[in-house]
Amino acid sequence: MSAELDRLREQIDQLNVRILESLNERAKLARAIGTLKVGQAYRPEREAQVLRRIKEQNQGPLSDETVALLFREIMSACLAIERPITVAYLGPKGTFSETAAMKHFGHAGVGTPTPSIDEVYRKVQSGEADFGVVPVENSTEGAVGRSLDLMPNTPLKVCGEVLIPIHHHLMSKGKRELASIPRVFSHSQSLAQCHEWLNANLPGAERIAVASNAEAARRAAEEPDTAAVAGEAAALHYGLDVLSSNIEDEPNNTTRFLVLGDYEPMPSGKDKTSLVLSANNRAGAVYEMLTPFATRGVSMTKFESRPSRVALWDYLFFVDIEGHRDDANVAAALAEVGKIAGYIKVLGSYPAAVL
């Protein structure tokens, strides 16, 4: 048995050498591409293509997810030889935004925790950071709205998206019976995400929306008998007991982040395009404005309205469609929408999230 162990270890050692040589050879090639000076070294569309191919070619036993994550780290390390990519995200350390930044740029990227969404935009616009990562959907860190409101006026482009799974737990100060809890605090997004579970398990409890899940946990820590819906970190920080785990109705509950930078990715083969639109305030205007997408066979993956802070328009519509702005059908649809909409801004075309 020990001889067999030695034999297997010997084989692993030989493989390690081969992997090491391949990694360094890869780094040399990446550097050679860098010296060609064809635009910037980090090409999100190319990374997305590489990761998709890796997942297709993977035969296991490593999972598709695992090999993609390892290659993200390898690409991140190769890029960092010249200069590591700097990424501003909504801090402090430990937030989902940090997780998103590292998932997208790998751990050879340099993350900069930043105190506000506005400051993330500012750092990227001033060149202090190469890219910024901001939450745009389903976040319970209370920053989604601000991320969107800053989009119409920024010169930055959306050049990527990141999806992070989110779990919610019911927690309180000390263990208690669910039936005995009169009030539950949480961010409105989280309450909505756990709606069914709360109906079934805490039908009599009052639900109180507060500014953030951290604030909810703080309230639950101060007011005996109450509970909060929040993440693991909040339970730990406020010394609460988790009464029930993973109570979100949708098991694939994710927060979506966008990557902002001074860069427009080329088509990767599977892209999305984000835009902001505004319509005149009359019946049927919105429907009319979206018709070109339907007639050109362009799928819409998101449609969200927000009160406008831009003069003239009452509402802005944040729309995501499938495809790249350079794709023929997308280009044609955008041209037509542009004629109908009062205001249109293409925020960017970028590879759909691979990981």
Next chain:
Amino acid sequence: MSAELDRLREQIDQLNVRILESLNERAKLARAIGTLKVGQAYRPEREAQVLRRIKEQNQGPLSDETVALLFREIMSACLAIERPITVAYLGPKGTFSETAAMKHFGHAGVGTPTPSIDEVYRKVQSGEADFGVVPVENSTEGAVGRSLDLMPNTPLKVCGEVLIPIHHHLMSKGKRELASIPRVFSHSQSLAQCHEWLNANLPGAERIAVASNAEAARRAAEEPDTAAVAGEAAALHYGLDVLSSNIEDEPNNTTRFLVLGDYEPMPSGKDKTSLVLSANNRAGAVYEMLTPFATRGVSMTKFESRPSRVALWDYLFFVDIEGHRDDANVAAALAEVGKIAGYIKVLGSYPAAVL
């Protein structure tokens, strides 16, 4: 130029396939070793040997540090096929303890933020976590003493060490002249680590030791004119301006963590051994107790005394020596020390930190 770019990318794609195949083959071998059932799958001494060899064999352009980090991730991913390693660390997320846990076990390990050092020990002892990571030297998270005090009574073994570089900054609410600052708050460890810099730059300021660097930042945020010495995360969390960065006297300022588990690593070729000793309270007793190390040529890398909570002894001495307890000279020295010391406990022999 575009043809050259295509050619280089084609080469990278081919290399990617080769790396992918090697990674999966490596995972298969690791799994084969797992089925031999020769003790547990995670072998820190073997990992240390592999990482040292990788650093020796590395020809660049990737740095030794980078290839070692990539291989840590590869080993972590291969191990996780069977079952990911779970690691309890002093939370919340975002602490240096989390950084240490991920640096040592790779991101395929599952980190569990844990509210106290006592709880880290408890989780590992109960089998809820495979390993625990606790700060033991130079930490400003205020937990070093407790980590040590729990060592004499735990059945766990020390099976690894992790070193994390630490940087300190001077910060205050709003920008201000250094000369105008009357008081500086910080943890006593941090004040000591920035002693020279404070002497040179804030000679007139009173230095006030508080419970943690986070607490120092909070005080500086509340009391105008004052400043704090703390890390980047604290500046961000309390909205302070960094007046001066990296003010630690010793540029290689690190916090040291130990890895605890129900496992005794075999010799890796470059090991350390941690022990707790106690001597009778009489002049010369400590010197006498340590003599066997000197005569046997065993280097001591750490010697720290703490008030004892164990009956009979006034002080406990935490000692680290170079070498493994199975090394002939170490074994002989330990046997002799054991006869002289009032109390001796070998906490563990483990590979010296590679990363």
